[in-house]
Amino acid sequence: MEIQKNHSAYLDPILERHAHRATDLLQILRAAQEHFGWLHPEAIDHLTRRLGVPRAKIEGMASFYAFLHLQPAGRYRVLFSDNITDRMLGSAALRERMCRNLWIEPGKVSEDGLVSVDTTSCTGMCDQGPALLVNGMAVTRLDAQRVDAICDLIRNQAPLAAWPTEYFRVVDNIRRSDLLLNPGFIPGAALTAARQRGGQGLLHEIKASGLRGRGGAGFATAAKWEACRDAAGEAHYVVCNADEGEPGTFKDRVLLARHADEVFEGMTLCAYVIGARKGLLYLRGEYRYLLDHLDRMLARRRENHLLGASILGQPGFDFDIEIHVGAGAYICGEESALIESLEGKRGTPRNRPPYPVTHGYLDQPTAVNNVETFVATCHIALAGGAWYAGIGAAQSSGTKLLSVSGDCARPGIYEYPFGISVRQVLDDCGAADTQAVQVGGPSGTTLATHEFDRLIAFEDVPTAGAFMVFDIRRDMFEVARNFVHFFAHESCGFCTPCRVGTSLLRNLMDKLHNGQGSPHDFHEIEKLDRILLSASHCGLGHTACNPVLDTIAKFRPAYELRLQQRRFVPAFDLDRSLQTARQMTGRDDGATHLHDEGSVR
Amino acid sequence: MSKTFTLDDKRIPFEDGQTILQAALAASVYIPHLCYHPDLEPHGSCKLCTVKVGGRQTAACTLRAAEGMAVESDTGEINAQRLALVQMLFVEGNHFCPSCEQSGDCRLQATAYQLGMLSPHFDHFFPNRPVDASHPDFLLDFNRCILCSLCVRASREVDGKNVFALAGRGLKTHLIVNAPSGKLGDTDFGGADKAAHVCPVGVILPKRRGFAVPIGERTFDKSSIADYVASRHGKRGGEK
Ligand SMILES: Cc1cc2nc3c(=O)[nH]c(=O)nc-3n(C[C@H](O)[C@H](O)[C@H](O)COP(=O)(O)O)c2cc1C
Ligand code: SF4
Ligand code: SF4
Ligand code: FES
Numbered sequence: 001m002e003i004q005k006n007h008s009a010y011l012d013p014i015l016e017r018h019a020h021r022a023t024d025l026l027q028i029l030r031a032a033q034e035h036f037g038w039l040h041p042e043a044i045d046h047l048t049r050r051l052g053v054p055r056a057k058i059e060g061m062a063s064f065y066a067f068l069h070l071q072p073a074g075r076y077r078v079l080f081s082d083n084i085t086d087r088m089l090g091s092a093a094l095r096e097r098m099c100r101n102l103w104i105e106p107g108k109v110s111e112d113g114l115v116s117v118d119t120t121s122c123t124g125m126c127d128q129g130p131a132l133l134v135n136g137m138a139v140t141r142l143d144a145q146r147v148d149a150i151c152d153l154i155r156n157q158a159p160l161a162a163w164p165t166e167y168f169r170v171v172d173n174i175r176r177s178d179l180l181l182n183p184g185f186i187p188g189a190a191l192t193a194a195r196q197r198g199g200q201g202l203l204h205e206i207k208a209s210g211l212r213g214r215g216g217a218g219f220a221t222a223a224k225w226e227a228c229r230d231a232a233g234e235a236h237y238v239v240c241n242a243d244e245g246e247p248g249t250f251k252d253r254v255l256l257a258r259h260a261d262e263v264f265e266g267m268t269l270c271a272y273v274i275g276a277r278k279g280l281l282y283l284r285g286e287y288r289y290l291l292d293h294l295d296r297m298l299a300r301r302r303e304n305h306l307l308g309a310s311i312l313g314q315p316g317f318d319f320d321i322e323i324h325v326g327a328g329a330y331i332c333g334e335e336s337a338l339i340e341s342l343e344g345k346r347g348t349p350r351n352r353p354p355y356p357v358t359h360g361y362l363d364q365p366t367a368v369n370n371v372e373t374f375v376a377t378c379h380i381a382l383a384g385g386a387w388y389a390g391i392g393a394a395q396s397s398g399t400k401l402l403s404v405s406g407d408c409a410r411p412g413i414y415e416y417p418f419g420i421s422v423r424q425v426l427d428d429c430g431a432a433d434t435q436a437v438q439v440g441g442p443s444g445t446t447l448a449t450h451e452f453d454r455l456i457a458f459e460d461v462p463t464a465g466a467f468m469v470f471d472i473r474r475d476m477f478e479v480a481r482n483f484v485h486f487f488a489h490e491s492c493g494f495c496t497p498c499r500v501g502t503s504l505l506r507n508l509m510d511k512l513h514n515g516q517g518s519p520h521d522f523h524e525i526e527k528l529d530r531i532l533l534s535a536s537h538c539g540l541g542h543t544a545c546n547p548v549l550d551t552i553a554k555f556r557p558a559y560e561l562r563l564q565q566r567r568f569v570p571a572f573d574l575d576r577s578l579q580t581a582r583q584m585t586g587r588d589d590g591a592t593h594l595h596d597e598g599s600v601r
Numbered sequence: 602m603s604k605t606f607t608l609d610d611k612r613i614p615f616e617d618g619q620t621i622l623q624a625a626l627a628a629s630v631y632i633p634h635l636c637y638h639p640d641l642e643p644h645g646s647c648k649l650c651t652v653k654v655g656g657r658q659t660a661a662c663t664l665r666a667a668e669g670m671a672v673e674s675d676t677g678e679i680n681a682q683r684l685a686l687v688q689m690l691f692v693e694g695n696h697f698c699p700s701c702e703q704s705g706d707c708r709l710q711a712t713a714y715q716l717g718m719l720s721p722h723f724d725h726f727f728p729n730r731p732v733d734a735s736h737p738d739f740l741l742d743f744n745r746c747i748l749c750s751l752c753v754r755a756s757r758e759v760d761g762k763n764v765f766a767l768a769g770r771g772l773k774t775h776l777i778v779n780a781p782s783g784k785l786g787d788t789d790f791g792g793a794d795k796a797a798h799v800c801p802v803g804v805i806l807p808k809r810r811g812f813a814v815p816i817g818e819r820t821f822d823k824s825s826i827a828d829y830v831a832s833r834h835g836k837r838g839g840e841k
Contacts, residue, residue, distance in 0.1 A: 041781060055779055056779035059777060329770070346767070496686050499748075499772060499774060500693050500772065534651075534682065535682055
């Protein structure tokens with residue numbers, strides 16, 4: 001690959017577009033990378049000079065994000081989604097097939113620099129998997145045929161634009177609609193209603209609605225907006241969290257694809273209440289394919305005076321929205337890490353307090369809300385808080401979007417009033433012989449059959465929306481092991497307990513998987529669980545042990561099956577370690593096989 | 602009357618804005634810590650200073666003290682957890698104490714002794730971390746890095762140089778040096794830098810100064826880290 005000596009030719013326009021703001025570094029690097037597929041050291045030099053940011057800081061930042069490359073990563077960069085639902089649909093075999101087909105090792109770039117094939121955390125296509133990303137664009141519904149065709153396209157070096165568009169088609173799969181998903185929203189209607197009530201009046205309605213955040217924690221939205229409005233600062237900001245990184249969740253994807261007007265209008269309502277002039281939507285890198293559509297929606301809203309200066313003709317009501325695209329880091333869904341990422345830094349969670357409502361983006365008061373939360377505020381602005389409060393459960397008003405995937409006939413998006421039972425959802429999606437449901441993703445709760453009458457609600461089983469179904473064919477230990485791998489891969493590495501603990505946990509689960517588990521390892525897992533839960537810096541570490549704790553409690557036989565060793569066996573397996581040497585030397589002496597009596601193979 | 606909070610069975614006075622750890626150290630009470638340095642902004646990453654406040658665990662180096670707070674620190678439960686954290690740091694890197702120049706002056710080692718560590722307990726990761734000997738006066742042995750970012754902060758906040766930065770993510774997090782070559786010899790790093798003197802372990806070491814102080818007579822050979830830290834920081838005694 002030829003690298004231009006003169007990097008300024010493509011970098012300067014990008015820098016210009018971002019007004020040389022070092023805080024836009026992540027966006028600048030993303031754009032810069034689109035040029036060669038990786039970030040050349042001389043490009044970093046140029047950025048260092050122009051932005052006045054030390055190169056170690058740029059490299060330190062870039063190396064944090066899975067989708068940024070400081071080394072050549074192949075002209076075609078293929079990443080298979082590695083969520084358990086993709087695996088259940090056969091993704092591992094398809095990945096192997098592609099590697100074999102292209103003569104490459106997983107995770108390594110082919111010698112001619114053409115292609116690399118690796119895995120990535122859930123890409124949010126669980127309802128139409130197995131899925132992959134190629135150069136950041138989502139390809140859905142993989143099967144052997146499609147994989148083979150993709151190999152041909154890659155070998156023939158066909159540009160992505162020339163690939164069949166069908167490959168990139170993402171369907172919405174809306175299976176049950178209620179107030180958020182029903183069509184008929186008129187852009188500007190919620191803003192008009194809000195203006196009649198005034199900022200305080202709107203806040204009052206949202207308070208009366210009892211709306212709680214849909215991103216997971218369930219914080220009261222009105223309290224957040226009020227605290228943000230009342231916080232002193234030079235500027236206030238609205239941030240929409242569209243990072244949707246929790247494996248098994250894809251409802252924000254559908255809201256952004258179908259109801260972007262409500263998302264942007266909800267952000268504008270928030271701006272109206274808190275007095276913000278600027279809003280940022282943080283779109284997960286996996287949803288890059290939605291960017292053009294979202295930009296068009298923003299442009300249309302500007303034309304219709306629903307964004308920009310003097311919104312709805314009201315002097316002084318100025319607000320606009322910018323989209324920032326993430327780059328492959330689940331932790332950036334945590335609101336303070338998200339803000340760090342918006343500021344062009346490594347996505348590590350901040351120390352709290354202070355909280356974003358007083359010290360958020362650029363240290364200014366910032367209201368961060370989930371996509372679905374913003375959509376809900378539009379309907380409250382239109383129909384009032386009392387109406388909304390009458391829907392759903394006592395402490396969970398309104399409706400909830402569930403992303404249903406896994407072993408069921410009809411995966412997709414289901415919108416229910418809060419308080420729906422797990423059993424009802426299973427019936428509706430056509431699940432049979434279900435043994436478990438993972439509600440809320442890996443960080444959520446594993447429910448067994450005796451719990452299927454429990455209710456989806458903050459007061460019972462809270463969820464940000466993931467609902468993964470496992471039937472009796474599935475091995476719940478392997479499900480937990482997949483989740484533990486996810487957390488180890490996504491730990492930001494800031495704090496000791498999670499940085500080291502999630503990897504130790506992963507290794508222990510692998511040890512059990514390899515048949516080397518003993519009761520000792522079981523105790524070790526429980527010990528790690530406790531440390532992660534109590535000493536971690538943020539929610540990722542706190543919840544990383546949930547899938548293991550839940551499955552140990554509810555699916556213990558799946559673990560006991562693995563505790564084949566009565567006495568402790570080290571994870572280090574001399575026999576396996578000698579395998580490479582045997583292959584390399586072509587020698588396989590019987591005497592070098594070590595089978596001690598205790599081990600079962 | 603100054604404000605106070607309780608730390609285990611002691612009353613600790615504090616000034617507004619002080620963290621629990623700062624107030625405790627000022628009162629000559631030791632709370633284990635590795636990523637905190639009195640001259641630098643708190644970071645809150647090693648979690649050694651974890652204490653319990655109102656039933657919840659939190660880092661003492663970042664939480665501001667408040668009147669009447671009841672803080673638990675020196676308990677069996679919390680110390681067991683701290684021990685596990687130190688063990689995690691040992692297995693994460695490559696620490697061969699007997700051959701390390703920092704042995705006896707190392708805060709990781711001293712904290713391990715303080716917490717009664719007898720073995721690393723967990724399986725070693727044995728990462729591959731090459732040494733950087735490019736600088737004329739300093740050696741970087743990344744094998745021992747515990748990612749506390751003290752050098753990063755010192756270089757940025759005090760030296761105004763940004764010689765160091767953290768890179769990578771998760772267990773692949775590592776320290777990098779600010780030069781196109783990635784080598785310390787190609788930076789403006791110098792012995793007068795604050796960053797040259799804050800590393801709690803044996804990563805940033807002066808060259809040509811092998812074993813000037815014999816083993817057995819080094820800082821933490823002579824006193825425990827608890828006594829050492831308490832005597833160095835303490836301005837006034839904690840009141841029972
Ligand atoms: C590890 C982690 C990941 C998170 N990921 C997301 C996410 O992808 N989307 C989201 O809206 N909230 C996510 N959150 C929650 C956010 O921190 C925050 O609470 C939320 O965006 C607030 O919006 P809400 O009040 O509307 O729910 C995450 C939290 C943690 C700890
Ligand atoms: S708990 Fe994990 S993700 Fe959160 S700060 Fe610590 S290392 Fe990072
Ligand atoms: S080199 Fe030393 S001071 Fe710097 S991060 Fe590593 S352990 Fe901390
Ligand atoms: S000293 Fe408090 S977290 Fe490291």
